[in-house]
Amino acid sequence: MPATQPVSPQRRRAPRNTLNPDRILRAAVGLLDREGAAAFTMRALAEELGVGTMAVYSHFRNKEEITDAVTERLLDTIELPPGGCADPRAELREVCRGVYRLFTEHPSALQLLTVRPLRGDDAIAVIDRMLGLLHRTGLSRSEAAGAHVALMQFTVGAALWTTRRARALSEEGVRDRVRAKLAALPPERYPAVVSLAPELLCAHDDTGGQYERGLDALLDGLLGGVAAAGA
Missing domain, CATH: 1.10.357.10 (Tetracycline Repressor, domain 2)
Structure with a gap:
């Protein structure tokens, strides 16, 4: 009896006629945030959407047009305060x-x-x-x-x-490796780092607060x- 061949996973395809520019841009934002700009290609975006690459090209001419649209969409989410503030x-x-x-x-x-x-x-x-x-x-x-x-x-x-x-x-x-490395530093060579290691770790964890204090x-x-x- 012949051995059963492993079944390769099938890409989940999008339902017919559901692709539109908004859905493409939402998928592009997610892909860019997760994988970075260097890994962003039309093929990767098509796989993210579960469609063929040509289906994406039917809405956008090229990758540059999509990245421009993504940039504009993201900038539109900046919550600008109402104008005319006294301060x-x-x-x-x-x-x-x-x-x-x-x-x-x-x-x-x-x-x-x-x-x-x-x-x-x-x-x-x-x-x-x-x-x-x-x-x-x-x-x-x-x-x-x-x-x-x-x-x-x-x-x-x-x-x-x-x-x-x-x-x-x-x-x-x-995190544990960073703490262990700081704890292993010779204090005679790095006196300030060793002395302030707990405070340094706390400051690194409070990135939002540090930004506002610096601002x-x-x-x-x-x-x-x-x-x-x-x-």
């Missing part, structure tokens, strides 16, 4: 927090915005709001532009740190001269 610093802080939340909740947005030119009305709206608020605080035109760049550099860097650390720590046993310190530094002049 432009507080409003600016909320805009920065909204950008940070987007980048940490959707690592794909961070990757796409750092490897492709900025485009789309939603991206420009965020920049426009930040520049307008900085100018309202009393900064000069050049100071407002420089402060905007500094805030975005800090926010992007903090989000990148947070997302990469979260991915690294998702591996089982990593407040940066805003105080950028706007401190304006406040002093006003006083």
Whole structure:
């Protein structure tokens, strides 16, 4: 009697006529967040959707068109505070927090915005709001532009740190290995690290709180001269 051949798993196909641009973009966001921009291909997206690759091409011309649409969709989720706040610093802080939340909740947005030119009305709206608020605080035109760049550099860097650390720590046993390595350090060579190891671990775990404290310190530094002049 011939041996039974193993049955290869069949890809679950999507029901006929259910594919649409919205469903494609939702799948693209999930795939990008999970696998990263480097692994994002039209074939991988089609497999995620359970359809043939040509079915995706019937809605989008190429991968670049999909990534542009994903970027615009994600930027649209930034919760900008209502305009006209009496305190432009507080409003600016909320805009920065909204950008940070987007980048940490959707690592794909961070990757796409750092490897492709900025485009789309939603991206420009965020920049426009930040520049307008900085100018309202009393900064000069050049100071407002420089402060905007500094805030975005800090926010992007903090989000990148947070997302990469979260991915690294998702591996089982990593936290214990980090603690063991810190405990094994010779104090005569690394006195500060050994002494402050418990506090350092707590600070690393409080990424959101650290971002907000750093943001407040940066805003105080950028706007401190304006406040002093006003006083």
